[in-house]
Amino acid sequence: MTSVAGPAELARQATERILTDLASAERGIVVDSPPGAGKSTLVVRAAAELAAAGERIMIAGQTNEQVDDLADRLAAGHPQLSIGRLSARGYALSERVAQHESVQVGTAVADLARCPVVLGTAAKWATVTEASPWPWAIVDEAYQMRSDMLLRMAGQFEKALFVGDPGQLDPFSVAETERWLGLSWDPMSSAVAVLLNHNPHIPVHTLPVSWRLSASAAPVVSEAFYPFTGFTSATSYGERRLVWNTRAFGRNAVDTALETAAESGWALYELPHRQTLRTDGEAVRACAALVARLLERGAQTVSERAASSPVTASSIAVGTAHRDQALAVRRALAEFGIIDVVADTANRLQGREFDVVVVLHPLSGRRDATAFHLEAGRLCVLTSRHRHACIVVARAGIPELLDAHPSVEPVHLGVPAKFPDGWEANQSMMSHLAEWRVPAL
Amino acid sequence: MSLLTALARALAAETGRAQPIRTVRHVHLSDRPLVFVPLRLAGEACAPLAALVGDDPGNPVMLTVHEPRDRTQRFDFAAALAAVIVSYVDGYTMPEPALGTPYSDAPQLLVPNPQAIGFARLLGRSTRFRRTEGEFAVKESVPLLGRWLSFYSERSESPASALLVSMTAVLADHWATGQSAAEDANLAALLAWIAPAPGMTGAASARAAEDPIRFPPAGPTTDPSFDNEVLRTRVNAIRVAKATGDGEALLRARAATEAALRTQLEPTWELMWLGVDLLRGLSEGAHVADRWKSDRWAFTGHVARLREGGAPQPRRDGAVASAAKLARLERDQQRLDVQRAYDDPLVMAEYRLAGEAFAGAVADAWPDRVDTSGKRAKLRPWIVLETAERVMAAPGATVTCPDRPGQDAEIIDVTVAGRATRVTLQLSGGMGRSLVALPGSVPAVGEELTYTALRDGFEPVPRFPDREQTPWTHGGPPPEYVPAVDGEDAAEDLS
Numbered sequence: 001m002t003s004v005a006g007p008a009e010l011a012r013q014a015t016e017r018i019l020t021d022l023a024s025a026e027r028g029i030v031v032d033s034p035p036g037a038g039k040s041t042l043v044v045r046a047a048a049e050l051a052a053a054g055e056r057i058m059i060a061g062q063t064n065e066q067v068d069d070l071a072d073r074l075a076a077g078h079p080q081l082s083i084g085r086l087s088a089r090g091y092a093l094s095e096r097v098a099q100h101e102s103v104q105v106g107t108a109v110a111d112l113a114r115c116p117v118v119l120g121t122a123a124k125w126a127t128v129t130e131a132s133p134w135p136w137a138i139v140d141e142a143y144q145m146r147s148d149m150l151l152r153m154a155g156q157f158e159k160a161l162f163v164g165d166p167g168q169l170d171p172f173s174v175a176e177t178e179r180w181l182g183l184s185w186d187p188m189s190s191a192v193a194v195l196l197n198h199n200p201h202i203p204v205h206t207l208p209v210s211w212r213l214s215a216s217a218a219p220v221v222s223e224a225f226y227p228f229t230g231f232t233s234a235t236s237y238g239e240r241r242l243v244w245n246t247r248a249f250g251r252n253a254v255d256t257a258l259e260t261a262a263e264s265g266w267a268l269y270e271l272p273h274r275q276t277l278r279t280d281g282e283a284v285r286a287c288a289a290l291v292a293r294l295l296e297r298g299a300q301t302v303s304e305r306a307a308s309s310p311v312t313a314s315s316i317a318v319g320t321a322h323r324d325q326a327l328a329v330r331r332a333l334a335e336f337g338i339i340d341v342v343a344d345t346a347n348r349l350q351g352r353e354f355d356v357v358v359v360l361h362p363l364s365g366r367r368d369a370t371a372f373h374l375e376a377g378r379l380c381v382l383t384s385r386h387r388h389a390c391i392v393v394a395r396a397g398i399p400e401l402l403d404a405h406p407s408v409e410p411v412h413l414g415v416p417a418k419f420p421d422g423w424e425a426n427q428s429m430m431s432h433l434a435e436w437r438v439p440a441l
Numbered sequence: 442m443s444l445l446t447a448l449a450r451a452l453a454a455e456t457g458r459a460q461p462i463r464t465v466r467h468v469h470l471s472d473r474p475l476v477f478v479p480l481r482l483a484g485e486a487c488a489p490l491a492a493l494v495g496d497d498p499g500n501p502v503m504l505t506v507h508e509p510r511d512r513t514q515r516f517d518f519a520a521a522l523a524a525v526i527v528s529y530v531d532g533y534t535m536p537e538p539a540l541g542t543p544y545s546d547a548p549q550l551l552v553p554n555p556q557a558i559g560f561a562r563l564l565g566r567s568t569r570f571r572r573t574e575g576e577f578a579v580k581e582s583v584p585l586l587g588r589w590l591s592f593y594s595e596r597s598e599s600p601a602s603a604l605l606v607s608m609t610a611v612l613a614d615h616w617a618t619g620q621s622a623a624e625d626a627n628l629a630a631l632l633a634w635i636a637p638a639p640g641m642t643g644a645a646s647a648r649a650a651e652d653p654i655r656f657p658p659a660g661p662t663t664d665p666s667f668d669n670e671v672l673r674t675r676v677n678a679i680r681v682a683k684a685t686g687d688g689e690a691l692l693r694a695r696a697a698t699e700a701a702l703r704t705q706l707e708p709t710w711e712l713m714w715l716g717v718d719l720l721r722g723l724s725e726g727a728h729v730a731d732r733w734k735s736d737r738w739a740f741t742g743h744v745a746r747l748r749e750g751g752a753p754q755p756r757r758d759g760a761v762a763s764a765a766k767l768a769r770l771e772r773d774q775q776r777l778d779v780q781r782a783y784d785d786p787l788v789m790a791e792y793r794l795a796g797e798a799f800a801g802a803v804a805d806a807w808p809d810r811v812d813t814s815g816k817r818a819k820l821r822p823w824i825v826l827e828t829a830e831r832v833m834a835a836p837g838a839t840v841t842c843p844d845r846p847g848q849d850a851e852i853i854d855v856t857v858a859g860r861a862t863r864v865t866l867q868l869s870g871g872m873g874r875s876l877v878a879l880p881g882s883v884p885a886v887g888e889e890l891t892y893t894a895l896r897d898g899f900e901p902v903p904r905f906p907d908r909e910q911t912p913w914t915h916g917g918p919p920p921e922y923v924p925a926v927d928g929e930d931a932a933e934d935l936s
Binding site for chain 1: 444598600757758759760761763764766767768770771774775795796831833857903904905906910911912913914915916917
């Protein structure tokens, strides 16, 4: 299919350029990866190539979950490679890593001396005391890592490849202080920001093709959240489809929303305007009802991967802004007898992929638009987890709310303005969703 | 704003009186705090205009800068302020503590609002690098004052510290009023809700407190009408008297300026001590002394640094120092959150409403359960807690009961049955060494308990590289600090 060859060729060329740069003399290289652009594939490939060249590589992820994912993919793709999994004491190894015989587990680097590739969380690497640094490090999800963590582990390596998604949620701190704003080494900013502040010559690459987002989703997400770099979808229009097993009997708003999403990839299920508590019972029930109806009717996905594959509960997710909302959604789903659907906050959905995602809009029912609820990264994570369809559940009135609450974040000297601004990204997303609006009732 | 605070605010608006939202005081309050009410000249970042300062409510020290734009007078003010503050602080450095212990008490500074803390920070920054000899020499006490103010304002960034406290912040943390948070930032309006005038509601009292004659702003910014109508003419009179060389007129004009400024400071001074009295009316939370001990340690450390002749605090933190300070701030914040919830049922109630803690009665207990799956048999009793509250924690999570801090409980199962939720917990620790639990160490059936994921445990201090080992990702090792050579201007880094 020639339509696929274009994006695939673009992606291949970008990867080649990155690997060529990797071999050059620079101390570091940064790769920006939009949602589903093959970040893990790149990490696995880079690790394998460096290992093949005889280098020892340390790989740092941000959570045990991410590290296990990488270890699994690396071991599956390169079974002859001996892999070390550095872990804290008391960490129970996940099954998907334990199944590979080539993976060794140790709590100290000395236990893994024979492994050319060793993976661990950044927090674990920060505790390692070793005399000689590693020639190479790969830092995964580097935009989620705070610069103080990089400071603690940077002594461990000579050169590094930093990979991450700049559009996702920024690192977070419970400390409220503006003390270090504007300093080039602000410990509260991301590792990549500080790295580039001090090493402006480091090359920054961007992966140009999203394998996850479909042709209907990629342009929307790209325009709202990646206005300057942009990316395209690896698939073309019509290549990904959602087909129903049954037809709706009669017509109601839930069915209309599901069918709109199946056809266009997007739907805005709009509840009547109302100011609500943080956990809005009606909106929560609407999320659960959409998921329940989808499973009840049964659907098949048609994609470049398989001619037909059923949409199961575990391939659906509900994303929220707050933990108590996620809990309420889980409760509501349990009332429908559904337990395998993932319902979680944006922070925890980062890096994951589903066929269909239902999003409880962060601004739904709110009286004000705070910086937390406006954050571009939050909406970006929620609206870029899906391969086939995304259904946003929201109360009416979000565009008016946005108009009433322009961004009022103070401007600080020496702090680069953040693009896209959360307010603008929200407006862009809402104006797109308006086309696929389905009023409830 | 938590649900409980929102409710308290609604109640306050309805009843016309501020509602207490804490059962205990979560901040240390000294027996003899030093109250500092500064004013600065409008339009200047840090030009002191006047201040009332002292530890005796009936006898404050009044400091005035008659010509606030005159830099010499500015540093004379700093010297006069140093005479009060440094001698107050020195009073706490006796007797010397035994080795390995902090001073038994530390000096506490109270200011009206966060802006006053910002003023103290700027005043500290502008004085701590001043030279005491050479062309623009200042008194020896001036850089010393700068170092103390810098120390205090930096400590105040930690939410767990009570060395330098803003009155509006503490009061608003303990009482909910029926007005907005922006109105709460006005000390007079906030106190009007908490302690309204007899026979008046909080709202009416707060409206009366808007009168800038009776209740001028608590500073450091002055009332613009006062600036235009009073201060300008008085300062002009001083200038004219100086220009004409009329000594008597100069004295008169200075006295008039001072009297005018006093009218702007005294109401706030009274309010500050009213606030102190209100806070004294609350009993202290159980962990407040623990946090104050950290403050006493910080004070002890700073005294030692001054005596050793260490360099003043740097203009800005280096890469390693800022990361280490952030780690300390985050530990402080976490510790504070846990301790406040443990000390105060109203704070814990907020966590319960959010599903992050749950309270209930023990419905079932298996106190002699032994886990034999490992190499060694371990005592691991199970209890079942029945609660009517939301439980957010999932199986596998570890929770703790504030009444039993040494005992961890792992959630084995959460079952929702109608309105009740049954939580099965596996206990470990705090039950003695044998395979039979010590009497009373396992909760009995019927006992009412609260469990929460908040834990007041030891957290290892993260390791950071030495300053000289700052990695390339953070700009490499910073250059050494070199004090400016006498007679030369300090190099200003404008980057």
